[in-house]
Amino acid sequence: xxxxxxxxxxxxxxxxxxxxxxxxxxxxxxxxxxxxxxxxxxxxxxxxxxxxxxxxxxxxxxxxxxxxxxxxxxxxxxxxxxxxxxxxxxxxxxxxxxxxxxxxxxxxxxxxxxxxxxxxxxxxxxxxxxxxxxxxxxxxxxxxxxxxxxxxxxxxxxxxxxxxxxxxxxxxxxxxxxxxxxxxxxxxxxxxxxxxxxxxxxxxxxxxxxxxxxxxxxxxxxxxxxxxxxxxxxxxxxxxxxxxxxxxxxxxxxxxxxxxxxxxxxxxxxxxxxxxxxxxxxxxxxxxxxxxxxxxxxxxxxxxxxxxxxxxxxxxxxxxxxxxxxxxxxxxxxxxxxxxxxxxxxxxxxxxxxxxxxxxxxxxxxxxxxxxxxxxxxxxxxxxxxxxxxxxxx
Numbered sequence: 416x417x418x419x420x421x422x423x424x425x426x427x428x429x430x431x432x433x434x435x436x437x438x439x440x441x442x443x444x445x446x447x448x449x450x451x452x453x454x455x456x457x458x459x460x461x462x463x464x465x466x467x468x469x470x471x472x473x474x475x476x477x478x479x480x481x482x483x484x485x486x487x488x489x490x491x492x493x494x495x496x497x498x499x500x501x502x503x504x505x506x507x508x509x510x511x512x513x514x515x516x517x518x519x520x521x522x523x524x525x526x527x528x529x530x531x532x533x534x535x536x537x538x539x540x541x542x543x544x545x546x547x548x549x550x551x552x553x554x555x556x557x558x559x560x561x562x563x564x565x566x567x568x569x570x571x572x573x574x575x576x577x578x579x580x581x582x583x584x585x586x587x588x589x590x591x592x593x594x595x596x597x598x599x600x601x602x603x604x605x606x607x608x609x610x611x612x613x614x615x616x617x618x619x620x621x622x623x624x625x626x627x628x629x630x631x632x633x634x635x636x637x638x639x640x641x642x643x644x645x646x647x648x649x650x651x652x653x654x655x656x657x658x659x660x661x662x663x664x665x666x667x668x669x670x671x672x673x674x675x676x677x678x679x680x681x682x683x684x685x686x687x688x689x690x691x692x693x694x695x696x697x698x699x700x701x702x703x704x705x706x707x708x709x710x711x712x713x714x715x716x717x718x719x720x721x722x723x724x725x726x727x728x729x730x731x732x733x734x735x736x737x738x739x740x741x742x743x744x745x746x747x748x749x750x751x752x753x754x755x756x757x758x759x760x761x762x763x764x765x766x767x768x769x770x771x772x773x774x775x776x777x778x779x780x781x782x783x784x785x786x787x788x789x790x791x792x793x794x795x796x797x798x799x800x801x802x803x804x805x806x807x808x809x
Contacts (some may be wrong), residue, residue, distance in 0.1 A: 425496035427464045429504065432497070436489055436505045440690045441512035443485075447692060450485035451477075458492065469495050476731050480744075481649050482720030483658070483693040486510065490724045502725050510717060513690030514697045518709050520684050521701030532803060539802020540683040541676070542772035543794055545763045546779030547686060548659070552756050559748045573603060574749040581753025582760075585660055589668055589761050596750045603746025608738035636704045637711050643670070644696055644715035649723075658693055658716075660751075660758030672703045675765045682762075687795045693717075771805050 435457065443450050451474065458465045465473075473491035477484050486509060493505030557563070560578050561571040568575055577599045584595060647661050659682060666672045673681070681702070685695030693716060700712025767773050779794050 425464070427462070429497045429501055432464065432493060432501065433504045433508045436493070437508040437512060439489075440509045441516075443689050447484040450691070451488055454485075454488060454492065465492055465495060472731060476724065476727065480723040480727065482723050483691050486691045486693065486717065487720050487724050490721055491728060494725060494728050499725060502721070502728075506717070506721055510691065510694065510713070513688050513694040514709070514713055516688045516690075517684055517694055517698040518701055518706065520688070521698050521709065524680070524684075524698075524702065535803040535806035536799045537676075537680045537683060537802070538772070538806060539775055539798035539800070540687070540795055541679040541766050542775035542802075543779040543798030544679060544683045544686055545759070545766055546776040546781075547783065547791055547794065548682070548759050548762075549776075549780055550783050552752070552759050556752050556756065559745075559752045573606065574745065577603065577746060577749040578753035578756075581750040582757040583753075585664075585754045585757025586760050589664070596747050596754075599750035600743040600745075600747035603749070604739050604743040606742075607745075608742040637707055639670075640700060640704060640708055641711050641715045644700070644712045645719065647696070648693075648716040648719040658696075659762075660754040662696070662699065663758050663762065666699060666703075673699065675762075677702060679762060679766050683795065686791055775801060 439450065439453060439457075443453055455470055459467055459470050470492070473488050473495070476491055477487040480487065486506065489509045490502045490506040493501035493503075495501070497504075556578065560574045561567040581595065581599070643665055647658055647665070663678060667675055667678050678699075681695050681699045684698045685692045688694065694713065696712045696716045697709045700708035700710070702708075704711075763776070767776060775798055779798065782789050782794060783791075
């Protein structure tokens with residue numbers, strides 16, 4: 416029997432696995448790629464709870480289906496030996512710590528957001544986030560589209576065209592078109608690996624409550640939030656950062672729920688907290704509609720991620736064999752990454768307010784490139800201190 420289809424009996428308890436993901440949720444800094452590496456190091460190499468084959472299956476599914484990479488991989492690893500209960504508990508344990516942190520930051524933001532020191536902190540942090548996102552977006556582009564070389568671009572010309580179209584559409588319209596993502600996926604699938612026979616059918620398997628605004632929300636708002644974030648969660652491919660352009664277009668440009676400054680601050684909060692980057696939706700939801708908004712936004716965003724993992728997991732070996740499925744996801748991913756790069760340009764044009772913020776953004780980018788051991792939380796902390804100093808001097 417194929418090694419990929421064999422799952423050996425667990426050598427750990429569900430409680431131990433849940434405890435591990437809870438710890439990773441409150442201590443795992445560095446974004447989705449780092450979290451994925453931590454899981455392999457801890458669960459495959461050190462503890463040997465998960466086999467190499469099981470880990471690779473989970474990573475392939477996480478890359479193939481919609482959903483934030485790290486969260487989806489964690490849910491799959493919980494499913495391997497403890498099925499739905501394992502997937503559910505590991506997912507909750509992984510997300511809960513960072514959710515509580517962003518709610519706490521949301522409370523502080525509403526309480527002190529108007530104070531000079533809070534504005535000074537995000538003056539520096541917002542600029543640093545631009546530098547961090549630029550590098551992360553570049554890495555995501557290299558991974559999802561191709562290397563930047565004449566041969567690689569020639570070999571993946573169609574993906575580059577889709578990528579550039581996504582970038583241009585986002586910059587020109589200052590919003591992200593989900594319909595374009597779907598059309599890009601379908602076009603690439605039809606050209607590269609059109610479905611045959613029944614394959615196309617198989618691919619469809621898929622305190623100071625008043626002061627801090629804790630329960631402050633308008634009637635009907637929770638329904639709007641849930642629909643928007645369900646849609647957002649269903650179109651995050653590969654990295655938590657891929658949700659940024661979609662959120663920016665809907666929250667800032669279309670619904671006007673947050674200002675540009677508040678949105679950049681929300682992305683900054685995601686950078687300074689451990690766990691999945693996508694948990695920024697909890698902070699955003701809190702600013703829009705208090706704690707109910709944070710809870711609804713978070714659940715709505717992660718429900719698609721959970722379902723897209725648990726439903727196909729038992730049949731993944733069969734699904735993954737279809738070239739049309741991989742081609743569809745490749746096309747969508749190229750479009751989403753292009754939109755992400757376009758969104759970075761849009762956000763940077765509004766967040767780089769002056770020469771000091773330009774220098775902070777540039778310095779953050781260069782530090783990440785040339786000082787490999789420097790972590791994002793350290794850069795964010797330094798940027799916050801610099802922002803305070805600059806505001807005091809000015």
